[in-house]
Amino acid sequence: MMELQTSLLYAVFAAYCGAVLFYFVHLPLRRSWLWRTAFSLVLAGFALQTVCLALRWYSGGYLPVTNLFSTQFFFSWALAATYLYFELRYRIHAAGLFVIFCTLLLLGSVLQRSAEIPPLIPMLDTPLFTLHVSLSFGGYAFFAMAFSLGVLYLLQKRLQTGLLPDLLLLRKMNEEAVFLGFCLFTLCMIFGSIWAYVAWGYYFSWNIKGVWSALVWLFYAGMCHAKFIRRWQGSGYAALSIVGFGLVLFTYLGIGLLMSSNHPLD
Structure with missing residues (x-):
């Protein structure tokens, strides 16, 4: 096998x-x-x-x-x-x-x-664990797509080339990627909280991974609102998509490699 x-x-x-x-x-x-x-x-x-x-x-x-x-x-x-x-x-x-x-x-x-x-290990032997992790990486994947579309938006605004989609389509796709990623990550946080309560008796722990996951959620929640604010539309939203994915990468890889955490998957 x-x-x-x-x-x-x-x-x-x-x-x-x-x-x-x-x-x-x-x-x-x-x-x-x-x-x-x-x-x-x-x-x-x-x-x-x-x-x-x-x-x-x-x-x-x-x-x-x-x-x-x-x-x-x-x-x-x-x-x-x-x-x-x-x-x-x-x-x-x-x-x-x-x-x-x-x-x-x-x-x-x-x-x-x-x-x-x-x-x-016993604490992970629950469907809540599967839902929490799979939804987490589903959200990460959409945030990665938003990062890519944000970079392409900034390039297209500067170059105005036919090799890339037009700005309106790039903006639409970027906002959709952020929204879908936020929805999946919200479900991830909900199921993760229920799993934590079942396993340890509390919904949220102040371990470093939990705190940064909450920061990622708050950042993208803000982005879902920012698309309705004129000064954050277009280039500003594209820049936020790039910064947000940096937070995602740090939460996923940086904490495990650079810091000590008591999260079950670190």
Whole structure:
């Protein structure tokens, strides 16, 4: 089973590599067959990654998101799903290149790590844990897309190039990515609070991961309101999307690498 999962992982990595390559070539050449090939490779990679995730879930008996390998694998899967959502809805093509590239980086960083699935500790053995973590990374993936769209908005405003979607569409997609990410992250916080109460008897703990997660939620709650304020629309909103993803990255990786936390997944 582990050998099959490893083979699938390398096949997924190869598919996403091919997609990034074809999207890069598509940017200057603008040939329809190039983006179709790239999109087909993303679809193939996502399908294989879904199979690999299902196999890991089946062999472990739970959604495997309890160590760095597993969370990066699941995060990359969520990023690919988010890209596919925007591609099917808006036909963004190579405009989603950053998210696919992030997916590739996440997968590449775990290829040499152990894919073993550790036993589940009792406090995590609940559907609330699965809902909390999966919704968290779903929100992170939409925030990553918002970051990408924010960068593209600022570039398009400066360059006014036909290689990128127009400003109105980029703004619309950015606001949608933030809103959907905020909805998923809100559900993540709700289920996480219920899980904490069931496991420890309180809804919120002042550990560093919990505090920064609350800050991320507050930041994106503010962004959901900022889109209605004229001075924050457009470039200001794009800049907030970039700053927000920095908070997300610090909450996800920075705390575990740089600080001490008593959060169960650190």
